[in-house]
Structure formats: structure tokens, C-alpha cells
Amino acid sequence: MTSTYQRPLEAATLLTGRSHGPEHRYGRSGPAFWDGLTLSSAATPQPLAAARSAGLIQAEHLLETACLGSRNGDFAAPSAGAIQPYECYAVVDDDAAPAVYALDPVRRSGRLLHRGSEVAEALARSHGPVPESGFLLLVAARPWLSMRKYGDRGFLYTQLDSGHLATHLLLAAGDQAERAELLVGPPSAPLSEPLDQLLRLAARCRQLVSVLRVSGLRPGAPARTHTGWSYQDDRSAVPTGDPVAWLEEACWDSIPAGGADAHTDGAPGGRPLPAAGLLTGSSALLPHAPLVGGTDNRALAARRRSAKGFRPGPIPLDQLTWALGGMRTALPVDLPADPRFSATLVARDVDGLPTGAYDLTAPDAPPRPGAVDPDELVAACMGQQQLRDAAALVLFHAPRRSLHSGGRRHPVGPLFRAGALGHLLYLGATRAGLAVTAIGGFDSARWAELAGLPTEQDVLYILLLGTADGSTAKLDRMQTAYAQDEK
Ligand SMILES: Cc1cc2nc3c(=O)[nH]c(=O)nc-3n(C[C@H](O)[C@H](O)[C@H](O)COP(=O)(O)O)c2cc1C
DSSP: OOOOOOOOGGGGGGEEOTTOOGGGTSSOOHHHHHHHHSOOOOOOOOBOOSOOOHHHHHHHHHHHHHHSOSTTSSOSSOOGGGOOOEEEEEEEEETTEEEEEEEETTTTEEEEEEESHHHHHHHHTTTOSOOTTOEEEEEEEOTHHHHHHHTTHHHHHHHHHHHHHHHHHHHHHHTTEEEEEEEOSTTHHHHHHHHHHHTTTGGGTOEEEEEEEEEEEOTTSOSSOSSOOEEEEOGGGTTTOOOEEHHHHHHHHTSOOOOOOOOOOOOGGGOOOOOBOSSOSOOTTSOSOOOOOTHHHHHHHHHOOOOSOEESSOEEHHHHHHHHGGGGOOBOBOOOOOTTOEEEEEESSEETBOSEEEESSOTTOOOEEOOOOHHHHHHHTTTOGGGTTOSEEEEEEEEGGGGTTOSSSSOOHHHHHHHHHHHHHHHHHHHHTOEEEEEOOSOHHHHHHHTTOOTTEEEEEEEEEEEEOSOOOOGGGSSSOGGGTOO
């Protein structure tokens, strides 16, 4: 039976067109507020019967590794509070016409948004044509999904989370195709604008974070995905756009626009990106022990989990350096080398290494001896008792001023880098058999002092390593947000 059902007008009270002023969001009358509490289902979708192209099937397959690729059915990439504040779009060739689909691997559904000349024009002004025998996969952040739990700090988590997902997808794509490369850095930010405009991302409070370019799919790559995906043609809905919920709009408007980065030479139109390390500098504690790639990475990603708690006791130095060596994996990412971005190891209980702080990016820097006692650690991690007995921590840090150009307009390069390196460290620790968890709930200034960092350094992200205790609950997923230090 076909339906001509239309969304009732009243339901729009909770949603804003982007041109509406604040009076539409607040101070609603009782009836208008009540209208806003009701749901109205979408019009019956127009199913898309056309056969899916090989590129689209491969993009689906890649996304399934992100959401179903772990051994226990959880998401493959870590995310603060397990929120996953992003969404994905694939650009593929549909019968020789470029097309953009919004893909949702959880519902296993796709929506065709654009096809034909408008996509070709946007690509010509940005990333070049859809690669032969390949596709582009876009990650767009939706900061409010994290900000509604964590307030302003949710923006930081959104950037770190996106770095994890993009790196996971890049590694997984390397297994599927001859070439996979990630465009994310300042060079590609202006490049991304035509796609951003085509998809009305900023108008819908989304930020394009990365574009994964995959080409030369291997013959052995699966021709179809395990579980059925359904598609609908959403092109007629595009011109009117999706209305934005007022709360999402309020979060988005609270983020500064960010400065314009100079457009340096990116990697448009198929010029290969060289693989490079994401950390500038070196240290004897950071051996050249990159992840080997291929199915090994897939197996590590499937096993990787965040520790729920640590038990007291030392970890062996060689196991620790084997874990840290994962960060030496060279990746084809267009982030330029950034010597201002550093990593510091805080050793608390490592067999063979005195307690203290060690610069992982300056080979000649002397260690800074000193122990971080358990009460101090818990306090500097916003009261997270489950972290008390971590044997070592890795702090990623950079000068505050290097963060300022990022905002709504551009992803924040150092945060993306921290997320990507954090991901490599997760996989390195999994390979070495160490328990690991990232944390976002920490006091940056206090950790900078504990690790003896120069005063202008901001600690952006921390990962803890050690031996897992038997805890079964991941506490930061609970409602009480550690980042807020709520009582
Ligand atoms: C940016 C970020 C911040 C996080 N912050 C914390 C934290 O403060 N405390 C904690 O125990 N876990 C933290 N985690 C780990 C997440 O809780 C974990 O990734 C999520 O629950 C999914 O579980 P999984 O990593 O085992 O798949 C964080 C993870 C990320 C990526």
C-alpha cells in the first residue's frame, strides 16, 4: 500500500531551519512544547532497486569492519563514552555517473543523495574523480552527539574519536585495495569545501573530517556484504534539507568558526601520498616496530578493547616498547610533519625502567625522574578509581596556540593526529598483550606539571597501559561524565 503521509507542521517546533532566530528555540508555549515531544515518522521511503556498484559494495564492507569488526560485536574503533559521534558518506561510480550515498552501517541502510554532474563538478574542484576501481569514503563529525553528554569537552572527544575511526578505516582499506590514503590535513581542508557544500554539512551542523581514497580493489575482495543492506532514493529530499534540532544547532553555534589555513599543495586527482610517521623525532623507547598490516591489522582491530580497570604490578619493558612501537607505523595521510606535537611516557611500574617521564620524540632529552602516586593519578584523572594501578601512561601534547586554527571550519590537526596515534598505540598494545585504555577525563595542566612538560604545552590525550583487572563494567559509558567532575 502506498502512503501520501506528510509530516505535520507542528512537529517542526522542535526543529529549526538554520535561518531561524533563538526565539524559535526557547520559551515555547505549553502546546508548542508538547507538539515538540511527539514523533512524526518519515514519509515512506522510495526504495532504490538498481544494482549496487562494486565500489558501493566495497564501501559497505569497509564500514562493516568499523561497526561489526570486533570479536564481541562492539564497534572496532574506541570512542569516548562509546558515543561514536560521526557519520559516513561514500562517493562511488554508479554506471559511470558519480554518486554520493549516506551510509549507516548500524541500520545497514544507504540513502542516495546526489548523482551526476553536480557530484562530478564538486569532485573536479576537490578530490578529483572517483578512483578507478575504488571509492571515496567521507567521515563527517557531529559534535553535538558528544557535547550533549560532555559539554564543550565533547568537541575535543569528537575530534579524537574521528581520528580513531579514520585510522581504523585506512588500515582496514589497506587490506582490501592496492592503495588507500587519507586526506585530512590543512592542505585538504580547502579541498574539502566543494564536498562540504554539496552535502550541506556545515548547514546541518556536521564537519567534514577526513576523506579516505581507496583504489585498485583486490580481486579477492568480497563481491557482497554478509548482511543485507537496503537503499532508498533520497534525492528529492535533498533540496529542502534536513531540519536541525535546536539542541544540535546550539552546540554547533557555540564552536568558533576557526581560522582559514593556507591552501598548500594537497594530493588531488590521484597523485599518490607517501606513507609517513605521525610523530616527528624518536627515542630509544620507541623502537621501529610498525604494525605489519593486512590481515594482522584486521585481527588486532577485532581483538582491541579498552581496559575496564588495572591491577597493581609491573609490566616488562620489552612488552611496553613493543606496544609503543606501533606508533611508528607510517601512514599515507596528508598531515604535514609537526615537530611541535610530542609524546611523553610516564613510567610508574615498569620492570627495567626507573619511574619518571620520558620524552618519546627527543632522543637526547634526559628523563625526568619522579613517581606519580595512585591518589594523585586518580585525582588528575577526574576521580577515575579504575585507573589507579596503570603501570604507564602516554601523554600526547602540543602548544595551545597550534590548536586555534581548528573549529567548525576545519578539523583540529593536532587532535586528529593524537586520535590517529592513539589508535596505533591501542593496536600496538593489543599486539604486545598489554591492557590499554584511552582517557579523555583528565586535568591537562595537572598532568603537564606531573610530567614536567614546558609550561606552554597542553596535554591533549592520554592512554594508559598495564595489566587488566577483572572489572566487567566500562565506567565512563555510564551517565556520570568524568570529564565534568560531577558530584
Ligand atoms: C577520546 C576518548 C576518550 C575516552 N575517555 C575515557 C575515560 O575518560 N575513561 C575511560 O575509562 N575510558 C575512556 N575511553 C574509552 C571508551 O570508554 C571506550 O572506547 C568505549 O567505551 C568503547 O569501548 P571499546 O574501546 O572497548 O570498544 C575513551 C575513549 C576515547 C576514544
